[in-house]
Amino acid sequence: MPYIVGIAGGTCSGKSTAAERLAERLDGLKVTVLHMDAYFRRPFINTVAPVTRKVYVEHNHPDALELDRMYADFDAACGSDADVVIIEGLFALHLDRIRDRLDLKVFVDLRSDERIVRRIKRFMSFGQTMDEVTDRYLDTVRYRHDELIEPTRWHADLVLNGTLDDCKGVDVIEAAVRAKV
Numbered sequence: 001m002p003y004i005v006g007i008a009g010g011t012c013s014g015k016s017t018a019a020e021r022l023a024e025r026l027d028g029l030k031v032t033v034l035h036m037d038a039y040f041r042r043p044f045i046n047t048v049a050p051v052t053r054k055v056y057v058e059h060n061h062p063d064a065l066e067l068d069r070m071y072a073d074f075d076a077a078c079g080s081d082a083d084v085v086i087i088e089g090l091f092a093l094h095l096d097r098i099r100d101r102l103d104l105k106v107f108v109d110l111r112s113d114e115r116i117v118r119r120i121k122r123f124m125s126f127g128q129t130m131d132e133v134t135d136r137y138l139d140t141v142r143y144r145h146d147e148l149i150e151p152t153r154w155h156a157d158l159v160l161n162g163t164l165d166d167c168k169g170v171d172v173i174e175a176a177v178r179a180k181v
Contacts, residue, residue: 002082003181004101005173006092008152009108010120010145011060014162018108018170019088025174029083029181036089049139056136060144071097082126083181094154104176106169107153110162112142138143144152149181 005022009015016035023031023162040059047058058064077085079116093099093107110118116137153159160169 002078002085003089003177004078004085004105005104005106006102007108008090008092008094008099008156009107009160009162010060010112010115010149011090011141012115012122013108013110014160015090015092017109018106018160018162018173019052019086020175021170022086022173022177023084024178025170026084027180030081031084032077032080032082034070034073034077034085034087036065036070036087036091039065039067039073041066047140050143052135052139054135054139056140058140060090060141061148062095064092064114065144067095074098074101084177090149091152094148094153095161095179099155102179103174105155105157106160106173106179107156107158108160108162109153112145114163 007015007019019033019035024031041064044057044059045064046055047061065177074087087098091098093105099105116134119141120130124130138175146147158169158173
């Protein structure tokens, strides 16, 4: 059975970066990485902002994911000949079916002001305007974070500092994984 690591955290906190760095550092081991962002439903579902009542595409609730496909891929990875399976995404510590199978639970913590700055840079590079990015963040993303993501940090075995580009936390995770594999 592979050693299974889950990495969660808020939007733009550094989850994908931590997962990719960990996979790179586990050279010599067979590593499978699953990104929850690859499982968004098509067509996307919508949500209504709780205060402004504006309609937005929903990416910050588990209902936005193709859960059956994601669970099937997760089960297949966990039953494979991989040494390590890493699953990263907003809901890695939220979904019981995932969390209950994790050997190591990681939460990447980053203050909201830093997350919104990263989000602005990322989504503006995709062609969105500053107003589009900030309106959506303020209208829906922060509410979902408080409701669904932040409480999952209490499930974590390890909380990483997402502020540091050269976070030593990935070194700690690597050492823990290598000690168990």
